[in-house]
Amino acid sequence: MLLSLTELHLSRCSLSAGVIPSLHHQSVVNFTSLAVIDLSFNNINSNILDWILNVSSLVHVDMSDNRLHGRIPLGISELPNLKYLDLSLNDNRIHGKLPASIRNMTSLVHVGLYHNNISGRIPRIYRCFIWTITYSKAPFLTGTVSEAHFSNLTKLEELDISSNSLTLNVSSKWVPPCKLHSLEMGSCMLGPSFPAWLQTQTDLTVLDIPNASISVSIPHWFWDLSSNLILLNISFNKLEGEIPPSIGNMSSLELLNLSRNNLTGNIPSTIGNCSNLIVVDLRQNLLFVLMPESVGHLKQLQSLHLSDNKLMGELPLSSQNCTELETLDLGNNNFSGEIPSWIGELLALLRILRLRSNSFSGRIPSHLSNLSILYWILPTTV
Structure with missing residues (x-):
């Protein structure tokens, strides 16, 4: 018998529902000192395991990516030492309201409650020192x-809380008590104005607020928000105005998604300062004029989406420097x-090429046949 087991790590072991409780009931393992239990990425398809509520020593519980179902038990608040709770990715089987006792x-x-069917209102957290909250989907x-x-x-x-039907209602002068590193509020009602309180979040590395009902121009202060920003997604809003040259200040960006808005004007040449960009998605806007030569500075770029705009002119020769491109x-x-x-000569990794509905002339280059891993080509009629 294991007399004082403190950590149990059985992630990715193809476990079914009854294995752990059977160990407990058969006195094979003494769980009274258990602090960490990780049963993630298994096939446990039972109700949420009520037996863990009797293990008051638990500090870390990870039951993510199983097939758990039922409600979060009211007794969850009786685990006084619990610091980490992850019940996410359970195929939308965990349902019901969050216990107010949390x-x-x-x-x-x-x-972590991502990808479940949690319903109702989010209870106010009065005395917790939470660092991470995941209620999305x-x-x-x-x-x-x-x-x-x-x-x-204060330590969040x-x-x-993305992919929910939540409305954020705060005053225009509100200053959050925390400094966020990652904020994901897609499909929450943040607009119509751009959230002024974001000015205080200068440590952000991830800002993901698509479909947030924002219908104004992006304020000038936004582009100096955080020099650490890696992911920026403000797609599926109704953003107006032009993309300013100050976008080049976000030099750490790896993913930029401003697609499906009403942005006008040109793509600023300063985008070339964002040399770490891997994905640029500006599709379905009202951008026009030329594609800047500075795109050639984006040598890490793998996906470039500019479809459904009003861009004109020839493709800049500098684009041939983007040799990591997989999608154009x-x-x-x-x-x-x-x-x-050069598309066929130099972009050897290209897998998706979409050129249809433009005004290209001449012949389709024979070098495109060099792209042996190309999935599909949709050139315009030339």
Whole structure:
């Protein structure tokens, strides 16, 4: 018999529902000192395991990526030492409301409930020192998130409440009590104005707020928000105005997604300062004029999506420097001139090429046949 087991790591072991409780009931293992249990990435398809509520020593519980179902038990708040709780990725099987008693779990620093059917309102957290909250893709969460929900979350670093039906209701002068590193609030009602409180979040590395009902121009201060920003996604809004030259200040960006908005003007040449970019998605806007030569400075670029704009002119020769490109999507614009032969000669990794509905002339270059791993080619009629 294991008399004082403190950590149990059985991730990715193809476990079914009854293995752990059977060990417990058969006195094979003494769980009274257990602090860490990781059963993630298994096939446990039972109700949420009520037996863990009797293990008051637990500090870390990871039951993510199983097939758990049922409600989160009310007794979860009776685990006084619990710091980390992850019940995410359970195929939307965990349902019901979050127990209001979760507000009393003063040791909690991480809550993960991603990809479940949690419903109702988010309870206010009064005394927890949470670092990470993940409630995303729980489509039945409703109601309003107010300043009161954040008042005691002074150590919060990561917040993900995306893909819900939540409305953020805070004053224009509100200053969050925390400094976030990652903020994901896609499909939450943040607009119509651009959230002024974002000015205070200068440590962000991830800002993901698509489909947030924002319908104004991006404010000038935004482009100096955080020099550490790696991922920026403000797609599926109704953003207006032009992309300013100050976008070049975000030199750490690896993913830029401003697609499906109403942005106008040209693509600033200063985008070439963002030399770490891997993905650029500006499709379905109202951008026009020329594609800048500075695109050639983006030598790490793997995906470039510029379709469904009003871009014109020839493809800049400097684009041949983007030799890591796997996707080049320029469809439904006004590009003209011949299709460059360097696409087939130098872009050896290209897998998707979309050129249809432009004004290209001449012949389709024979060098395109060099692209042996190309999935599909949709050139315009030339």
